[in-house]
Amino acid sequence: MPACLQRFLGAVLAACLCHSAAAQPASPSLLSQPLSREQFASCVQNLAQQTQLSGRPLHRADFERIAAAAQYDDRVRQSMLVTTGEPTFWWDELAATTDEERVQQGRAVLARDGQTLQRIEAQFGVPKEIIVAIYGIETNYGPSQGRIPVLDAAMSLACLRPCPASASAAGSCMSRERAFAAVRVLRDRRVPAENWQGSWAAAFGRTQFVPDSFEQLAVDFDGDGVSDIINSEPDAWATTANHLKTRGGWILGAPVYIEVAVPAAQQAEFNTGGESKRYPERAKPLSQWAAQGWTALGPDGQPVPLQVPGDPEVHPFFPVGLPGPAFLVTRNFETILRYNRSVRYVMEVALLATKISGGRDFATPWPTDDPGLTRAQVRQLQAWLASRGHAQVTADGVIGRLTRDAIEKEFVARGLPPQRRVGQRTLQLLMQP
Ligand SMILES: [Ca+2]
Structure with missing residues (x-):
């Protein structure tokens, strides 16, 4: 089950515009029914007239030649609708994404290719367990890379989520740039011309990169001269590590999150009304939170001293408000968030990595009497x-x-x-x- 395909199929997170979510909203009227053949053709023609806005050089003739093969894929529109559909719950998603099956498979990957992963960790400064957890969540350790032709997905997305008229600068409209990048990647023969498939959001490969991120960050780690994130695990892993290193950076030795107990006197200050809320503007060194009476939680939920080597800056994060699990999160949290702009995704990755390393689930129960299923x-x-x-x-x-x-x-x-x-x-x- 690919994270992207999973969400395409129905589970909901507004997450899966993997590794650079298109920010501009879709026009509701465009999503109400499938685009007609004429609408799509006219949209592609319109894009052809904008290739000078491509983030990297792209000749109009190249665009027209390659885009001529693109077909509208209505699964993209259906997936966009799904992401605004039914509510989903933290306890359901985390139970499924970090279940014992995925933990064991992650450990098997580490046992099989620990040396390669160790070299990637050393070169990019990103823990191998985090890379493996991303691999597990994105494509179920490889097999679930998506079944939608990437060019079709990118073009359909650009036509369903057109740029506002004001988006005249290169890079100011992500859906357009993604379509251009898909064409450039094909033009440069960096992916297979046939059967280049991925998610509805045009993310592809073992760790699901969109074409624009792939162009910027792809790594050849197995040394065959090609960055192949579809077939080569080392290439996909190193490309992911490169993303985390380049777009955010990792504090080695620091966790992503520390589960905490909030002092009673300060709980009212963090009343989120049951909403998920993060307080990055209140970041300060961990020791200062400890001085205010915040503690970490031990394996059985008992308070233990709040200490991390290097005393990193952290800020509070409450996935569902209080009562519920409470966290102080580090810059590593924000680095994963740049990989996929969903705080739930970040916690899925971090918790799976923790469990793969032999760590435990959160000590604080979720506020439900009906926990999620594996x-x-x-x-x-x-x-x-x-x-x-x-x-x-x-x-x-x-x-x-x-x-x-x-x-x-x-x-x-x-x-x-x-x-x-x-x-x-x-x-x-x-x-x-
Ligand atoms: Ca390679």
């Missing part, structure tokens, strides 16, 4: 739904719209209050004989 449990649920006649549900371990529809119908069929999600508790309730 992918093995989701597959079990889906097989059961299919056996109950919901033929559209496949046991792929990814909760998407079709699975949610079936869940809702089953709750209704059993005379239970309808809901579209299932956790550990409601799984038992729903599947009882």
Whole structure:
């Protein structure tokens, strides 16, 4: 399950414009129905007239020649709609993305290729567990790189999310620049001309880079003279490490997050009303938080001294407000955030890396009586739904719209209050004989 494809299929994070989210909003009217053949052709023609705005040199003739093969792919629009769809919960997403299956597979990657990963860690200064965790979350350690032709995805995205008229400078419109970059990468023969596939957001390869980031950051680490992030694990890993090093930098020896207890007297100050909130403007050295009575949490949730070598600057982060897990986060958090602009993604990567290293889950429970399912449990649920006649549900371990529809119908069929999600508790309730 690729992170991107997963979200395309239905789970929701507004995350998967991997490694440089297109910032400009889509026009709602453009998303209400598929683009017509004429609309798409006219959009591509319009882009051809703007190649002078390409972030790197691009001749109009090259654009026209390569873009002539592009086809509108409505999966892009459907995915854009999904990202504004149903609410999702931290405890569901983290339970699936950091489940035991993914932890064990991550350890197997480290055991298999520890030496290569160690060399990458040494050269780029990024922990190998973080690189492996990104690999695991982005493409499930390789197999799930996406099935949408990258050129089609990039062009469709640019046409569904056109630049505002004011975006006249190169680089001021990410969706346009991504389309140009896809063409440049093909022109330069840096990717396969046939079957170049990726996510709906045009991210491709083992760690899911968009074409513009690929152009800027791709590394040849296996030494064959080609930066091949699709087939070569060392190239993909080193390219990811290069991204983290170049766009943010890593403080080696410092964690991404430290789970903390907030002193009672200061809890009102951080009342987020249940919202996810981060306070980067309040960054200060860890020792100063400790002096104010903040403590870290030990394995059983007991307070332990707040200490990290080098006394890095940290700031508070509350994924779901208080009560709920509370964190002080370092610059490493912001470095992962530049890789994928979702705070939930950052915590998925960091927690998976922690677990791969033998560390533990968060000590503070999420504010729910119905914690999330592992992918093995989701597959079990889906097989059961299919056996109950919901033929559209496949046991792929990814909760998407079709699975949610079936869940809702089953709750209704059993005379239970309808809901579209299932956790550990409601799984038992729903599947009882
Ligand atoms: Ca290579």
